[in-house]
Amino acid sequence: MIRYNNDYSYGAHPRILSALTSINENSYGGYGLDPWCDMAADTIRTHCDRSDAEVHFIVGGTQANFTVIDAALRPHQAVVCADSGHINVHETGAVEHTGHKILGLASPDGKITADQIASVGEDYRTSPVWEHVVQPKMVYLSFPTEFGTVYTLDELTAIRSVCDEYMMYLYIDGARMSYGLASSETDVTLPDIARLADAFYIGGTKCGALFGEAIVLCHDDLKPYFRAAIKQNAGLLAKGWLMGIQFEILFRKGLYFELGERAVRYAMRIRKAFENAGIPAYIESSTNQQFVVVSDEVADKLAKDFVYEDEGRADEGHRIIRFCTSWATTEEDVDVLVRAIQGL
Amino acid sequence: MIRYNNDYSYGAHPRILSALTSINENSYGGYGLDPWCDMAADTIRTHCDRSDAEVHFIVGGTQANFTVIDAALRPHQAVVCADSGHINVHETGAVEHTGHKILGLASPDGKITADQIASVGEDYRTSPVWEHVVQPKMVYLSFPTEFGTVYTLDELTAIRSVCDEYMMYLYIDGARMSYGLASSETDVTLPDIARLADAFYIGGTKCGALFGEAIVLCHDDLKPYFRAAIKQNAGLLAKGWLMGIQFEILFRKGLYFELGERAVRYAMRIRKAFENAGIPAYIESSTNQQFVVVSDEVADKLAKDFVYEDEGRADEGHRIIRFCTSWATTEEDVDVLVRAIQGL
Amino acid sequence: MIRYNNDYSYGAHPRILSALTSINENSYGGYGLDPWCDMAADTIRTHCDRSDAEVHFIVGGTQANFTVIDAALRPHQAVVCADSGHINVHETGAVEHTGHKILGLASPDGKITADQIASVGEDYRTSPVWEHVVQPKMVYLSFPTEFGTVYTLDELTAIRSVCDEYMMYLYIDGARMSYGLASSETDVTLPDIARLADAFYIGGTKCGALFGEAIVLCHDDLKPYFRAAIKQNAGLLAKGWLMGIQFEILFRKGLYFELGERAVRYAMRIRKAFENAGIPAYIESSTNQQFVVVSDEVADKLAKDFVYEDEGRADEGHRIIRFCTSWATTEEDVDVLVRAIQGL
Amino acid sequence: MIRYNNDYSYGAHPRILSALTSINENSYGGYGLDPWCDMAADTIRTHCDRSDAEVHFIVGGTQANFTVIDAALRPHQAVVCADSGHINVHETGAVEHTGHKILGLASPDGKITADQIASVGEDYRTSPVWEHVVQPKMVYLSFPTEFGTVYTLDELTAIRSVCDEYMMYLYIDGARMSYGLASSETDVTLPDIARLADAFYIGGTKCGALFGEAIVLCHDDLKPYFRAAIKQNAGLLAKGWLMGIQFEILFRKGLYFELGERAVRYAMRIRKAFENAGIPAYIESSTNQQFVVVSDEVADKLAKDFVYEDEGRADEGHRIIRFCTSWATTEEDVDVLVRAIQGL
Known part of the structure; x- marks a missing residue:
């Protein structure tokens, strides 16, 4: 996880x-x-x-x-x-x-x-x-x-x-x-x-x-x-x-600025992966928090390998979920997530 | 006044x-x-x-x-x-x-x-x-x-x-x-x-x-x-x-109930007078406070003889104003107001 | 009382x-x-x-x-x-x-x-x-x-x-x-x-x-x-x-000053009466509140005709009690109290 | 220091x-x-x-x-x-x-x-x-x-x-x-x-x-x-x-108890050193804080090598000062202080 x-x-x-x-x-x-x-x-x-x-x-x-x-x-x-x-x-x-x-x-x-x-x-x-x-x-x-x-x-x-x-x-x-x-x-x-x-x-x-x-x-x-x-x-x-x-x-x-830049760069990769997968953003964010609207099925799939924050229902059948990168996020972590999104 | x-x-x-x-x-x-x-x-x-x-x-x-x-x-x-x-x-x-x-x-x-x-x-x-x-x-x-x-x-x-x-x-x-x-x-x-x-x-x-x-x-x-x-x-x-x-x-x-009943009876006369004059209620009230939407002209006319509370603009040219009756309101007061509304 | x-x-x-x-x-x-x-x-x-x-x-x-x-x-x-x-x-x-x-x-x-x-x-x-x-x-x-x-x-x-x-x-x-x-x-x-x-x-x-x-x-x-x-x-x-x-x-x-002066004049009569009766003040007060230290016996006697405030024990057998005059105190009230103190 | x-x-x-x-x-x-x-x-x-x-x-x-x-x-x-x-x-x-x-x-x-x-x-x-x-x-x-x-x-x-x-x-x-x-x-x-x-x-x-x-x-x-x-x-x-x-x-x-015991043992050595030097405790303490009453001269001498807390004047010419040991105090630190007290 x-x-x-x-x-x-x-x-x-x-x-x-x-x-x-x-x-x-x-x-x-x-x-x-x-x-x-x-x-x-x-x-x-x-x-x-x-x-x-x-x-x-x-x-x-x-x-x-x-x-x-x-x-x-x-x-x-x-x-x-x-x-x-x-x-x-x-x-x-x-x-x-x-x-x-x-x-x-x-x-x-x-x-x-x-x-x-x-x-x-x-x-x-x-x-x-x-x-x-x-x-x-x-x-x-x-x-x-x-x-x-x-x-x-x-x-x-x-x-x-x-x-x-x-x-x-x-x-x-x-x-x-x-x-x-x-x-x-x-x-x-x-x-x-x-x-x-x-x-x-x-x-x-x-x-x-x-x-x-x-x-x-x-x-x-x-x-x-x-x-x-x-x-x-x-x-x-x-x-x-x-x-x-x-x-x-x-x-x-x-260091403070470097850490922020790296985390945001990673977040942009994740954002793009969701976009490419046709998964809409809940709100367009240009920083380390990414909010997307996913079907319950997608939410369940992602939950197998990733801990995200559940932000509640968007509508019947869809949820808003949050992925945060941070100073601690690694390139490998992002690779894994991006691949998972591509595979949805 | x-x-x-x-x-x-x-x-x-x-x-x-x-x-x-x-x-x-x-x-x-x-x-x-x-x-x-x-x-x-x-x-x-x-x-x-x-x-x-x-x-x-x-x-x-x-x-x-x-x-x-x-x-x-x-x-x-x-x-x-x-x-x-x-x-x-x-x-x-x-x-x-x-x-x-x-x-x-x-x-x-x-x-x-x-x-x-x-x-x-x-x-x-x-x-x-x-x-x-x-x-x-x-x-x-x-x-x-x-x-x-x-x-x-x-x-x-x-x-x-x-x-x-x-x-x-x-x-x-x-x-x-x-x-x-x-x-x-x-x-x-x-x-x-x-x-x-x-x-x-x-x-x-x-x-x-x-x-x-x-x-x-x-x-x-x-x-x-x-x-x-x-x-x-x-x-x-x-x-x-x-x-x-x-x-x-x-x-x-x-006495408490009597005073309330009388004031509300008076308020209903005022409400009816406004209705008859084609002046809409801001909110339909069945008690002693009556909120109506009046043109600035009407507001100005009423202000000559009555103190009411100005509740702000409804739109360009109209205001919401409040008339309260109370235990102290007299039949004569109401008569004067009702006549004034009729005369608008 | x-x-x-x-x-x-x-x-x-x-x-x-x-x-x-x-x-x-x-x-x-x-x-x-x-x-x-x-x-x-x-x-x-x-x-x-x-x-x-x-x-x-x-x-x-x-x-x-x-x-x-x-x-x-x-x-x-x-x-x-x-x-x-x-x-x-x-x-x-x-x-x-x-x-x-x-x-x-x-x-x-x-x-x-x-x-x-x-x-x-x-x-x-x-x-x-x-x-x-x-x-x-x-x-x-x-x-x-x-x-x-x-x-x-x-x-x-x-x-x-x-x-x-x-x-x-x-x-x-x-x-x-x-x-x-x-x-x-x-x-x-x-x-x-x-x-x-x-x-x-x-x-x-x-x-x-x-x-x-x-x-x-x-x-x-x-x-x-x-x-x-x-x-x-x-x-x-x-x-x-x-x-x-x-x-x-x-x-x-x-009026404010008059009322104060009269009440204090009355309080001074009471203070003097206590002094004359050998009943000590708890604190020397020159205003409308008089605190005296009395034996329980005296406290009980005074309690028959007067409501005073009990301020607690001074020592075994003695209490501190407070008498207040006010704008509402009458000359007659004071006469009665002074006589009662004299009679202790 | x-x-x-x-x-x-x-x-x-x-x-x-x-x-x-x-x-x-x-x-x-x-x-x-x-x-x-x-x-x-x-x-x-x-x-x-x-x-x-x-x-x-x-x-x-x-x-x-x-x-x-x-x-x-x-x-x-x-x-x-x-x-x-x-x-x-x-x-x-x-x-x-x-x-x-x-x-x-x-x-x-x-x-x-x-x-x-x-x-x-x-x-x-x-x-x-x-x-x-x-x-x-x-x-x-x-x-x-x-x-x-x-x-x-x-x-x-x-x-x-x-x-x-x-x-x-x-x-x-x-x-x-x-x-x-x-x-x-x-x-x-x-x-x-x-x-x-x-x-x-x-x-x-x-x-x-x-x-x-x-x-x-x-x-x-x-x-x-x-x-x-x-x-x-x-x-x-x-x-x-x-x-x-x-x-x-x-x-x-x-560990929690060990650290406390060691610091108190050290504090008792310091307490004893002050006692032996004829320097009175401000309050007898059996734990890691030691309060002593020292002359200004002694206070100044000790201040050359040790940081203590000044707790204010005891009287003209004397101060109350506090020495704390802690989990971080070492045997060597205590030796140095005890010797300094002995040398007063």
């Missing part, structure tokens, strides 16, 4: 594990106050072309999301996102647990538009009963989205402009950032994200690290006391250097 | 104010521990035909809603309601502020169906990733709804049955209960509500009282420590007897 | 009730957007000599406290108060329920000192692990305190100065403000409070109103969106004018 | 790191649903002699604490602990952030007594104003405590008995469990803890693991939906097997 069901099924890139091993007998200061975290933060700032950014390392993506949101918003303020946004559907209400409403926008492909956001902003601005409704104060979007789609630079720039107009923060969930940046359907770069977003995180867990995400704070208002927010939300790992060194390894020589 | 914009524009029914005056020099125990609260609770239990119910008096409806929800649910549990539900759109995220997600269901007329709720329940029950999603544990519905529509006994019974099937609480917001019970389009009675709901509140503020709502707890699991929940959420009025006596006056001789 | 157990046992000053009656048939805009609230806010600003203050009316004291705290603080920030502070011991954890820690300071008489606060501030400022501890960001104090004691102008000024030094907000709970201002042991005036505090509330419920408290916001940072905070915390009364007119009546001609 | 400042300065025991390396190319199901977590849970249940317990792995101690507390308590319920309890002083108000008050009990040595707890329980049970105060529903204690002290079996049994009497949960923070169990001053065993506590966690981070804590739920009421609580509080690590294998390694052959 080859696992294609997600991108967090394997440990870490070998270079990361050997780095962790090589420093295992060194001692460090706790809670992220160590040279590895300092170095990795610098490296990330350089890659972001944003020397004024604050970088914090945190264990997981859900934690990154609600910690940023909780620290940024006042109690009556809400987050705007796609109805399929991870915070809206797969985090067990963690954002609401911190007290904030999520305003979900209809989105067939996981993306939201500047116009949709502007409409929410305008409704609030012109509301005669503003004290009775939540204030949309932050836009959350995922790059790439939960469906593997990506924003173009024009789209992101338009969203930024709407955020400015309506005084909203722009926050980007980059759990799969390496795969999004490797997409051929976007011209967005990491410096673009760092220039346009007020805060974002660069995913490690799904992109080669054992665990860990790097939160990047760009807007000055979000920086003060952020370490206290992290601690209160249980994100201040005692042995913070474990994350610092991982991100240093990932970013020092561009 | 005659105010039709809402049903909380006037003080209290004269009998209530004179009762408050008559006891002003009496002293009572604080925080609802007084003979008036005891008496009113008994009277309400009798009217509900539910001797085992707990009755608590609380100042406002938003407070009643989030206090019940907060006390009933564990942190990972959510409330299901119509997307137009008051808790979802007009309480500044108060429910989320207590930590709970609201799952809004599409609803053109303010009502939700047993099937919709069953679908949410079934999705959760069969979810392969239940720990990643909130648990739908309570259904919130309004009787009458925010659009003035009402559930029939069959509909409510079906919803109860689905709640049993999926182990959800059924909670009913009765801010305008007296008007809902007076509708000719439902056969639901107060004892029906008390039999089918796990908790509900009987609105005072909009139905003749100066202020105050009566929360009725039917399910035994919701009763323990509820007074602590009220205090923590600031609902334990120091001079609780002020609410006890009001509800005693409203329910002792059926 | 004469009730001395608290200061919220009676309805409202007659002038208030007749004012409410006189406007009962008038209609007003909802949620505090009405001429009475505007007028009362102006009147209060004038009495506070603080034309830039925002004034909001809210139903109860617990609600006022946690709404201000919740609106003012970020999640990692805490409130400093006396360990006997009302928010710390008698509000069912309402402040923690909004997410904030209370740092209680030892206080035998209900007061805290500038030095105590400075020590908390200094500990935080110099903490090597500041992200692991809460940030003391607000000082809560009661005027008068829960034990009836009062701060002098020097004491308050020193506290203000420490708050400035450590960047803390100063918030004053004035549930019994009228009695505190009438104390002969303080030179603090309402304008002093409005000049020194960042926010405070003027109590109505215990000082002559049927219900209602007036929150006064002085610091500009606390003003934006405060009405949204009130709504989210259920404090936006639908019929807000009910509170506006009450405060207008209380403040227009100084 | 040798680090003695804490017990989380080094990576992981070599056996753990090599285990992680050996499985790095294996793929597993996500979120703790994998064979390693199953196996480690079984192993822990066996060591606890409690086959009915649920075991969950979570990244950090603060997270374990507030997740258990948040899942167990209703909004009006509070946690009782020593005023020096970790949740009360070093977790940035994380427990209050979930909405719950902490009731701190005076404790010179980090321990609380059954009598203290009973007193809190009795106060609540007999309170005439129970709705105005929080309900003490859970006892939190640390084993060993933040000062390195330990409870005896008699003490723990008495506390359990009081918890039963007052219907409180007993929760034990075992961040340093291995060191507590190795103390010569307690007869408490892991099965004792599993028998007496309703929930507890076994610390990995400070006891040999790279990271991770094992929550053990004993009381049936705490088990349902706990994985949802973990996810909502960001504790559901995507690659859960990383924690499963670590705990399997620690517990399979008793």
